[in-house]
Amino acid sequence: MIDDIRLDASAPLQNQLYQQLAQRILQRRYLPGSRLPSSRQLAQDLGVSRNTVSAVYDQLKAEGFLQGRAGRGVFVHDDIRSDILRPGTRPAPGAAADKSALPPLPQRTDLHISRTEDASLPFQPGLPDLDAFPIRSWNRTVHHQESRRLLRGYDSTQGYLPLRQAVAQYLRSSRGVRCEAHQVIITNGAQQALSLIADVLLEPGDTVLCENPGYRGARHALASRGNQVRPVPLRKQVLDVDALDGLGSAKLLFCTPTHQYPMGGILDISQRMALLKWAQRNQTWIVEDDYDSEFHFYNKPFAAIQGLFADTPVLYVGSFSKSLLPAMRVGYLVVPEPLVAHLVQSKRINGGESPLLIQAALAEFIETGQFTRHLRRMRQLYRDKWLLFQSRVVRELGAWVTPIAESAGMHLVLEGPFDDIALSRWLATQGFGSTPLSVHFIGDGARTGLVMGFASASEQQIEQCVALLKQWFASHPGER
Ligand SMILES: Cc1ncc(COP(=O)(O)O)c(C=O)c1O
Incomplete structure (x- = not known):
């Protein structure tokens, strides 16, 4: 019965013996009720210690594969029903799951898993200079925060208040964003901000406008609920504002006005005003992704369209992925007050709070001037x-x-x-x-x-x- 069992040096003998016996029972090669050799016999045949075999038999008995009958030996358990023994219905312990036994998978053709282990190669778009990051002062800041008891439990899903205050202050002074801390939502990167926007604002059948060419991370997030994405052409490397009127109505428009991604153009002030007027006329939300405006080399960047006048229909998205490190996974959203509770509720469901220690360290890093x-x-x-x-x-x-x-x-x-x-x-x-x-x-x-x-x-x-x-x-x- 056990002639086909082979043990080698690739793994502990006990594990190998356990797996091979369990597999043979599951595959009905050893039928319910059939008798196994005694532990002494099997140990001798396989050239292993009797303790090894006894331990495996005990484990298989405890799991219901085997049963002992007093004075008669060890048997494959009678109660292992044949319907759970069909090949593939129950993978052997430790064996890879049989794909055909999984419940149906969603039919999706739009899966783009493009991040690879090469994502940190030099010249990878979006990657800052990792060696220029001030790691010592960052470590000091983290160390300073890490023993605080307050940072060990739960805090606010919307984001750690001192960080929201620091972000609001920074955005007001350097990006012209009109905001207070209560309008800021800390997210796990800009990517989560985009998913939350899709979750809260998009209903089935809504259309989304995206720059073409444009940022794929946004397109994928905004299309993930099956909404149609309509491309908006560029003119001279920026969103062609004049083309918008011909594109029909849409729930929201995603754009990168201060540095078009990837073509690099900058929307001038009259185009910005025209864009806002179009959005107001058409009751369309604008998602303004301000992903790298910290890096304008000769002039101060144009102020964000969010702050051009009061109560603009703009959801402003930013990230520390470029200005500090992508690995921090900290981004932020600034939204009109009535949207805050909806987005925070969505964040509560989709991952909850952002890591508190990182948020606290970042707040200190900004407040102490190290960020600037x-x-x-x-x-x-x-x-x-x-x-x-x-x-x-x-x-x-x-x-x-x-x-x-x-x-x-x-x-x-x-x-x-x-x-x-x-x-x-x-x-x-x-x-x-x-x-x-x-x-x-x-x-x-x-x-x-x-x-x-x-x-x-x-x-x-x-x-x-x-x-x-x-x-x-x-x-x-x-x-x-
Ligand atoms: C246009 C654009 N927006 C936003 C981001 C930032 O994404 P995250 O904060 O999720 O890292 C990137 C990063 O590559 C980007 O290229």
């Missing part, structure tokens, strides 16, 4: 990298690509007629990140290029990456 100092240094650093990268692209790659550049942000688009998906994949094999421009488009008519996040690359990596790109273009002569 860090931003000042990063603005300088990213400007230098931007100048270097841009000049190398023009000099070395000018025959193949056109850099699309405003003096802002953390990424540059190198536009050109080449297979951007193939090039981006190849670049990853060389240790450099990028995203293909074409994946940011909705529908047909995608343009091609590479979105390159220069902030995370060192000077040396900038030189290396440009040399690699030159080599690729030179060996793909059709790509021009």
Whole structure:
């Protein structure tokens, strides 16, 4: 009966024996009521200690696989019903679950799982300079906060009040946002802010307008309940405000007015006013994603459209992912007062509070001026990298690509007629990140290029990456 049991050195003998016996019972190779060898016999046959076999038999008895009958030996339990023994209905302990035995999975064709282990490669768009983060002062701040008893329990789902106050103060003074702390909701990154907006504002059948090309994270969140996403074209690298009237009604419009993602344009003041007027006329919410406006290199960035006048229909979204670290997962939403309770309730259901220690440390980091100092240094650093990268692209790659550049942000688009998906994949094999421009488009008519996040690359990596790109273009002569 046990001739086919094989034990080797790959795992503890007891585990192997347990699994093999349990599997054979589940597969009906050992039928209910059949007798197993005595522990002494089996130990001898397998060349293991009797204790090992006794321990496995005891475990299998305790779990109902086996039963002992006084004076007669050990048997496969009579009560193991045949209907639970069909192959696949109950995976053997420790074995991988049989997929066919799972309840039906949702039919979804729109799954884009694009984050990989390579997500922190230099030039990955959206990634700040991880080495320039002031880790010592951050650690000191965390250490300062971590022994506070207050931070060990639950706090507010809306966000730790001192952090909401610090964020409100920062947004009022540096972004012209009209807000008080009670309108601020701390979120787990901008991504959660977008999901909460979709959860609270969108009903079946509502249409969403998104810039085309645009930020995929927003598109996916806003379409996740089956709502239709209608593309809004760009003109001169910014949302074409004049095109809005021809697009029909919509519940909300997602946009990046202060640094269009990914094309980098900046909506000027008259376009901002026209956008707000259009939204008011059409009763449409504007989701303003202000993801990297800290990094405008020569001029102060335009004030957020949220604050252009009182009571704008704007949900303002921001994040510390670019200004500090993506791994912090702290973002924020500023919304008109009547929406606060709805969004907080949605956050309560969808994950609850954000980690309290991080929020408290961040509040202290901002209040003590360390955040502003860090931003000042990063603005300088990213400007230098931007100048270097841009000049190398023009000099070395000018025959193949056109850099699309405003003096802002953390990424540059190198536009050109080449297979951007193939090039981006190849670049990853060389240790450099990028995203293909074409994946940011909705529908047909995608343009091609590479979105390159220069902030995370060192000077040396900038030189290396440009040399690699030159080599690729030179060996793909059709790509021009
Ligand atoms: C346009 C845009 N908005 C927002 C974010 C920030 O997302 P999160 O705060 O979830 O990291 C990113 C990050 O890549 C982005 O590119």
